[in-house]
Amino acid sequence: MKILVTGAYGQLGNEINELKVNYPDWNFIFTDVDSLDITDESAVEKSFVQNNFDYVINCAAYTAVDKAETDGETAAKVNTLAPELMGRYSARFNAKLIQVSTDYVFAGNSYLPYSEDHPVNPQGVYGKTKLEGEIRCIQENPQAIIIRTSWLYSSFGNNFVKTMLRLAKERGELGVVFDQVGTPTYAADLAASILKIIENSVMNSSNFVPGIYHYSNEGVASWYDFAKAIFEISGVTCKVNPVLSDQFPTPAKRPHFSVLNKSKIRNTFGIEIPYWKESLKICLDRLEK
Numbered sequence: 659m660k661i662l663v664t665g666a667y668g669q670l671g672n673e674i675n676e677l678k679v680n681y682p683d684w685n686f687i688f689t690d691v692d693s694l695d696i697t698d699e700s701a702v703e704k705s706f707v708q709n710n711f712d713y714v715i716n717c718a719a720y721t722a723v724d725k726a727e728t729d730g731e732t733a734a735k736v737n738t739l740a741p742e743l744m745g746r747y748s749a750r751f752n753a754k755l756i757q758v759s760t761d762y763v764f765a766g767n768s769y770l771p772y773s774e775d776h777p778v779n780p781q782g783v784y785g786k787t788k789l790e791g792e793i794r795c796i797q798e799n800p801q802a803i804i805i806r807t808s809w810l811y812s813s814f815g816n817n818f819v820k821t822m823l824r825l826a827k828e829r830g831e832l833g834v835v836f837d838q839v840g841t842p843t844y845a846a847d848l849a850a851s852i853l854k855i856i857e858n859s860v861m862n863s864s865n866f867v868p869g870i871y872h873y874s875n876e877g878v879a880s881w882y883d884f885a886k887a888i889f890e891i892s893g894v895t896c897k898v899n900p901v902l903s904d905q906f907p908t909p910a911k912r913p914h915f916s917v918l919n920k921s922k923i924r925n926t927f928g929i930e931i932p933y934w935k936e937s938l939k940i941c942l943d944r945l946e947k
Contacts, residue, residue, distance in 0.1 A: 659684050659860065662711045662753075664744070665718030666690045670758065672814035673849035674715065681853065687711070690718070696740040702747055711753040713856055716744045719758065719788070726783040727909040733787045741791035745798030754859060754866050755799055756852055761808035761840065761874075763789040766913020773919040774806075774870045782910040792870070803855065804870045805848070805923070808916050809884075812845035813944040818881070822888045823945070826896035836882035836900035840916035841874040844937035848873055851929045858927060867926050872918035875934035887935055892942050 665671045666688035678686045687709060695701050696718055720726060720736035741757050748755035762785030763778045780786045792804050811817035825832055851873060859866035879887070882900045889896050903912065920931055 659712045660709055661686050661713040661715065661856070662705070662709065663688045663715045663717060664690070664694065664696050664740075665716070667815075668717055668719070668721075669810055669812040669815045669817065669845040670717040670849055673812055673845045674717070674853065676846070677849055677853055681857070696743060697735040699743055702743045706747045706751045706753070710751065711748075713859075714744055714748050714753050714755045715852060716741060716755070716757045719760075720784070723762070723782065723784045723912075724909040726787065730783045730787070733783055734790070737784070737787035738790040738794060742794035742798055745795040745802055748802065749799035754856075755795070755802040756855065757792070757795045757802055757804045758848075759792050759804050759806040759870075760785065760788045761806060761913060761916035761918060763792070763806065764913060764916065766911075766915050768915050771917040771919035772872065774872055774922055781913070784910060801866075801868045803866070803868055805852070806870065806872050806918065807843050807848055808840050808874045808918055809842045810845050810848070811842060811941065813941055814845070818842075818884065819888055819938070819941060819945075822885050823892065823894065826889060826894045829896070831897040831899065832885065833899045833901040833905065834882045834885040835903050835906060836880045837903050838912050838914055838916075839878060839880050840913070841877055841918065842879060842884050842934045842938065843874040844932075844934075844941055846941070847875060847932055847937055851923070851927070851931075854929060855927050865927070869922075871923040871926070872920050873923050873929075873931070874918045874920065875937050876920070876931050877934045878917050879934060887938055888942070891935075891939050892946070 720733040726733040765779040
């Protein structure tokens with residue numbers, strides 16, 4: 659069985675790569691832009707023809723949220739065109755597709771956790787290109803699964819956890835926003851859930867239920883809470899001051915509320931979702947090693 663994993667150098671792609679040892683009978687093909695440009699239709703078609711993939715996990719994304727405001731063309735190629743092509747060729751070659759998306763498709767002004775059918779209203783270029791990617795992906799392949807996630811971090815790549823640990827070494831005091839609320843998501847947990855969906859589907863193809871799903875860890879936190887937990891768990895001494903978003907103006911507007919309702923993915927696929935602090939402890943332990 660062949661599984662294409664795009665965006666192999668990213669946090670999620672790396673975590674899937676770590677977990678592949680648990681599936682010795684599966685043939686994972688990991689690609690990034692240097693080995694497969696998924697915005698190049700002829701390259702995508704050639705890869706599908708040569709490999710006859712059974713599953714595709716599109717982890718690739720343009721995630722530089724602020725840079726996207728002035729580089730919309732590149733963001734649209736990676737976040738919109740690529741999912742469209744993944745949808746088109748997975749459908750044509752009868753491969754099951756899992757497309758990863760984001761909480762940024764919402765306006766961020768709710769006060770109840772976002773369910774999958776909540777009206778979308780992205781506020782910036784990043785969110786708009788990701789939403790358009792969802793739409794085109796489903797148009798090309800109505801049998802695709804789309805998983806929206808939020809606040810991704812891992813022991814790989816650049817992320818909030820690593821940034822906080824680095825800044826704590828450089829400064830004795832930090833200001834972190836407390837008026838943006840969501841849930842940190844350990845990429846290893848999301849990777850494990852994606853592979854469980856595939857594993858269930860291998861046993862019985864009817865277990866692959868198309869549609870949009872939400873996945874983050876359980877619980878709720880502000881970025882301030884997240885930073886405090888990082889330092890407490892890792893034993894780092896650094897004073898954290900709660901500040902308003904207005905004190906940290908950015909080119910792209912961040913959602914003030916991006917808590918996701920995960921009941922659909924739990925109920926449909928029987929996935930157990932860990933509490934965010936428990937997963938943070940695991941990640942910090944890995945980073946220490």
